[in-house]
Amino acid sequence: MSKKSRTCGQQCRHFFNWFFQIYVIVSLTMLIIGAIFDKYLIPTAAINSGISYFFYIIMCFCSPTFRYLINRFKSKTIHQHMETLFYRRPEYHFYCNCYHYETYHYTTTDSEGNTHHHTRTDKVYTFRDHELFNFCSWRDTSGLFLLNTEENLRNKKKSYIKLELDLEFEFADDVTKWDFNRQKENMINRNKYRDTHMEFSQNIKLPGMDTYNFIKIGDKEPACLNCGAFLFFTFIIPVMELYKMYVESCSINQDYTIKKVVSSRYNLNTEEARQRFDPVMPKIVIYDNETNYNNCPQEFNKVYDMPSAEELEESEKFSSSNKGSSFMRMQKENPVTTFNKDDGNQNNQNKNNYPAFDGNANTNFNSYANSNNGNDIEANNNLPSRDEVYNVSEVDGLNSSNNMKNAKESLIKK
Numbered sequence: 001m002s003k004k005s006r007t008c009g010q011q012c013r014h015f016f017n018w019f020f021q022i023y024v025i026v027s028l029t030m031l032i033i034g035a036i037f038d039k040y041l042i043p044t045a046a047i048n049s050g051i052s053y054f055f056y057i058i059m060c061f062c063s064p065t066f067r068y069l070i071n072r073f074k075s076k077t078i079h080q081h082m083e084t085l086f087y088r089r090p091e092y093h094f095y096c097n098c099y100h101y102e103t104y105h106y107t108t109t110d111s112e113g114n115t116h117h118h119t120r121t122d123k124v125y126t127f128r129d130h131e132l133f134n135f136c137s138w139r140d141t142s143g144l145f146l147l148n149t150e151e152n153l154r155n156k157k158k159s160y161i162k163l164e165l166d167l168e169f170e171f172a173d174d175v176t177k178w179d180f181n182r183q184k185e186n187m188i189n190r191n192k193y194r195d196t197h198m199e200f201s202q203n204i205k206l207p208g209m210d211t212y213n214f215i216k217i218g219d220k221e222p223a224c225l226n227c228g229a230f231l232f233f234t235f236i237i238p239v240m241e242l243y244k245m246y247v248e249s250c251s252i253n254q255d256y257t258i259k260k261v262v263s264s265r266y267n268l269n270t271e272e273a274r275q276r277f278d279p280v281m282p283k284i285v286i287y288d289n290e291t292n293y294n295n296c297p298q299e300f301n302k303v304y305d306m307p308s309a310e311e312l313e314e315s316e317k318f319s320s321s322n323k324g325s326s327f328m329r330m331q332k333e334n335p336v337t338t339f340n341k342d343d344g345n346q347n348n349q350n351k352n353n354y355p356a357f358d359g360n361a362n363t364n365f366n367s368y369a370n371s372n373n374g375n376d377i378e379a380n381n382n383l384p385s386r387d388e389v390y391n392v393s394e395v396d397g398l399n400s401s402n403n404m405k406n407a408k409e410s411l412i413k414k
Contacts, residue, residue, distance in 0.1 A: 017059050021241040024052040028238070053238070060234045065244050068162050068214040069227050078147075078161065078215050079284060079291060084208055086140045086282045086293045090169060090260040091205045092133035092180075094187050098195040099125045127194050131187055133180055135262040137269065140293070141170070141280040142259045147217070147287075159218035160225065160251040165211055165258060169204045172263040175307045178315035179264040188339065198339040206258060214251070217286070222250045265307050 027049040034041030060066065104120045147161070171177040184202070192198045214225075223229075225247060233243040259280075267273065282293040307315070 017063070018241055020052060020056045020059050021239070024049070024056045024238050027052045056238060056240070057234060060230075060240050063240075063244070064162075064212055065247055066227075066230060067210075067212040068247075069225070069230050071210050071212055072160075072214040072226065078163075078217055078286070081213065081215055082145060082282070082284060083293060085165075085206060085258055086142065088206055088208060089138060090167070090262065091207070092169060093203055093205060094129075094131045094133070094184060095199075095201045096127075096129040096187060096191040097125055097199040098127040098129075098191060098197070099123055099199070100196040127191070129187065129191055131183070133183060133262075135176065135179075135264045137267050138260055138262040139268045139273070139277050140259065140282050141261050141277055142257065142282040143280045145256055145282065145284045147254070147285065158250065158252050159216060159220045159222055161213075161215050161217050162251045162253045163213040163215055164253075164255040165209060165213060166255065167204055167206050167209060168257050168259045170259065170261045172261045172268060173266065174315040174319040175266075175311065176262060176264040178311075178318045181318065192339045196340065200337045200339065206260070209258065217252075225250060265305060 027045060030041060031045040031049050034045045102122050102124050104122070106118055106120070108116050108118065110116065171180065188198075188200055224243075230243070233240050261268065261277070268277070278294065284291045284293075
C-alpha cells in the first residue's frame with residue numbers, strides 16, 4: 001500500500017515542529033551566552049527559553065512518533081500482531097447522555113463593600129445509557145496486506161514498520177442494516193424525553209487495536225528506538241526533530257484498513273458464505289511469502305432469529321430509500337447528535353411516556369438522584385426495562401413512539 005500523502009494539517013504541524021525546535025535551540029543558546037558574557041541577557045533569555053520549552057514539549061508528546069514508540073512492544077512480529085486483529089470480534093457502541101441546564105444566582109462583596117450579582121449556568125447530567133449493536137455472526141474481509149518492499153528494505157536498512165491502521169464496519173445484508181437502524185432509533189426514542197436535552201453518539205471499536213503501531217520486521221536492532229531515548233531528546237538534549245529523522249531512517253511507513261462484515265440474522269461461516277468471502281479473506285505477503293488467515297472464528301451466537309417475509313420486505317424498502325450507509329469507519333472524534341425535548345412533532349402524551357429517570361434502567365449514574373434527594377425525579381417502577389422495550393419492538397416491528405407506547409401498556413397489563 002502506498003504511503004499517505006501529507007495533508008495540509010500535517011504540513012502545518014511539520015512547520016510548527018521545526019519552528020519550536022529552532023526557537024528552543026536559539027533561546028537556550030542565548031541563555032548560555034548571557035550566563036557567560038552578559039548577565040543582563042539572562043532574564044530575557046530565561047523567559048524565551050521557558051516559553052519555547054513549554055510549546056516544544058507539547059509538540060513532542062502530541063507527535064505521531066511518540067504514539068508509535070509507546071506501541072512498540074505490543075507484538076513481537078507483524079504476523080502475530082495482525083493475526084490477533086484479524087481474529088478479533090468488532091464492537092459497535094451506542095451512547096446516550098441526558099442532561100439539563102441549571103442556573104445559579106449569587107452575590108459577592110468586594111473589599112470596598114460593593115455588592116456584585118453573578119449568574120452561572122451548569123450542565124447537569126441525569127442519565128447515561130450504553131448499548132452494543134446486537135449481531136450474531138461476523139467475518140474479517142480485510143484482504144491483502146502487502147508489505148512495502150522497497151530496495152532499501154531488501155538491503156535490511158529498515159528494521160521497523162510504522163503501521164497506521166484504520167477500521168471499517170460493513171453490514172452483510174439489508175436485514176442487518178435495518179436491525180442496526182432500528183436498534184439505534186429505539187435507543188434514541190426511549191431516552192430522548194428523560195430530560196430536556198440528550199446527546200447521542202456512536203463509534204466502532206476493535207479491542208487491542210491502536211491507530212499507530214511500531215512493529216519490528218528486520219533482524220537488526222537499531223539503538224535508541226524506545227521511549228527512554230524519546231524522553232532524553234525531549235528534556236535533556238532538545239533535538240527532537242533530528243531524532244524523528246533518525247527514527248524515520250530506520251522504518252518504513254504503511255497504512256492498512258481492517259474490515260469487518262457482520263450479520264444480525266445469518267451465519268457467515270457456512271460453506272456458501274465462505275465462497276462469497278474467501279476472495280477478500282485476510283492475508284499477508286512479505287518478501288513474496290504469503291500467509292493466509294482463513295480460519296475465521298465460529299459464530300458468536302448460534303441461535304439465529306431468521307427474518308420473516310415481512311421483515312425482509314421492510315429491510316428492502318429501508319435499503320432502497322438510501323437511509324444510512326453500509327460502511328462505518330472508525331473516527332478519532334465521535335460526532336455527537338443533540339436532541340431537545342421540544343424538537344419534533346411528538347405530542348405531550350408521548351413525552352410523558354419517558355420519565356426523567358427510570359429506576360429500573362441499567363445505569364450506574366445516580367449522582368443526580370443523590371444530590372437532589374429524588375425531588376425532581378419521577379420513578380415509575382411499572383415501566384418495562386430497557387431490554388423489554390427493545391424485545392417488544394423487535395417482535396412487533398415497531399418504530400414509532402406511538403407503537404412503543406402501546407407495547408409498554410401491553411406489558412404493564414400483563
